[in-house]
Amino acid sequence: MFRSNNIVARIFERQIRTPPPGTSVHCARRFYENLVPSYTIYDVECPDHLFRKFTDDGQYLICFSRNHQELIVYRPTWLSFSCTEEDCDVHDLPPKAKKFDSFFTQLYCVSLASSNELICKDFFLYMESNRFGLFATSTAQIHDAPAVGGAIQGVPSIEKITFHLLRLEDGVVLDEKVFNDDFVNLAHNMGVFLYDDLLAIVSLRYQTVHILQIRDSGNLVDVRAIGAFCREDDELFLNSNAPSMGIRDKSKQHQLTENHVENGLQQSRLSPENAFVSGIKQRLLSFIFRGIWNEETNHTLRVQYLKKKFYFHFQDYIDLIIWKVQFLDRHHLLIKFGSVDGAVSRTTDHHPAFFAVYNMETTDIVAFYQNNADELYLLFEHFCDHFHTTSKNSLYMNFISSHSNNIHTREQLRSLRNKATSSSQFVKKMLASLPINSQALSPSPYFDQSLYRFDEKLISAADRHRQSTDHPIKFILRRPPQTLRFKIKPGPEGGNIDNRTKKISSFLFHPFLPFALSIQQTLFLQPSAVNVHFRR
């Protein structure tokens, strides 16, 4: 839309031209080609905290103390100073520019964890509408915990996990939710998904998805717990009727099924109270059964298919556990199932995994896919944005580059697909990112692929630590004149003296201001080198 790259010319053009329909945000974002964080202040004197991230509305910077017990929240301000000379641009910045306090004001410091607990430094969820933040503290992990009280074997146990809901304006703890002797995967928000005001917390140990609602008053309210029971009154119904012999007649049970269920159960590790499959597992098995049943009208063929596809793998299906969950909308969950071994291991490539779409209101499984299903991959490719479900309230979150909304990302995906040797492996690799982690991507426009091109291995919208290099990371314009616009260089100005130790860097970009922090760390106990990149 703009005919010139000059910012003043663009502002005049903006006065008289309207952008094409539906592109007003994209046109407004083009001003980020002109306003860039090109100036770097190296090695700012900053307190020795762990910097977590900027909240998505840019109001707060969340940090944790080194001992993982305190939360410190800063408000980002901007460096201000006065200069009485005629031409101020020539001057260097005043010495106070090298101080962290010039850019941030501390709002408060709250102690979240008591003596034996630690704050999980990779966990933080922000509810933008009410400015609430969700943090987690936990005690130490106990491996090889005994499987008691409905827990499954093989998953470690944490004595106490507490989720704290804070009002970020003043640091008041509004509510807490405690899980005892449980295990929730807290790293990088993996086990918890926030969708508007609904939270889904996956308890791996007890195989339950807890759905909670965050109310405006700040209370965490239990909505439902999906796992052993699907509806709120299931437990009452089952306890009041004849125990353990009844098989739920929701699915069309064949005579063979009955025998196989009983045989399967004798080998499984279900406790005597749950002598039949109930809850979400029952929904899943009956869905698979009915799907195979409906494939054929011929009765003998049906039974043959059932034997081959269902009963042959019955024990594997029974042994499936919930790995991860995300919301697709307020009523639908995308659940990833897998084996017990894959639940806590880091590499999940070798373990078979399945995806199921579950409707919480009707308690029906709507779809079931294996993790190399082309069908699910096509849905992911075309509608990726709908998997990255975000709150309706935040406008700019809909513009994070993904292969459904950005042509450059789409081209990258196409080239990856063409280069892939095995289509099934490629599909598995792409679907391994589902269900996605909540709030894992930065909304900064500098990561918008239609504005800038940068090396994805060195920096990207995902807030993960990366290998640090001495070379600055270049941001090059996508549009003509396709020049280098600014560089981000982590680490000290002259480069690192000691090249032998491995360094990792992380980057925190402000959501809308031309401001970024780059943090370079070497060993755990050494203080990190923090650089400030901003528009001078």
Place this chain on the structure above:
Amino acid sequence: MGSVLGDWPSYDPHNFSQLRPSDPSTPSKMTPTTYQPTHNRTLPPPDQVITTETKNILLRHIYQRAEEKLRPKRAAPEHLLPEHGCKQLRASVQDTPC
């Protein structure tokens, strides 16, 4: 009464100064041409309410596929391989020897 657009800001104050609106006291003789339908086949039903579909498009596709699968299939197998080539609920665990 000056021009309708005479008071609005403009780069050149003489722009739009020649424009004269129609006098409100004498109605204009021109009426715009109107078209009347000759039939009522395209009338909407009287109780029609148009609302936005609450399910997003991803879920709509998922439900559509689910409905196609639940419909009992024909006995003839030539339609069992749809365009995507892989639509069966078969688990490939059987390929790896346990």
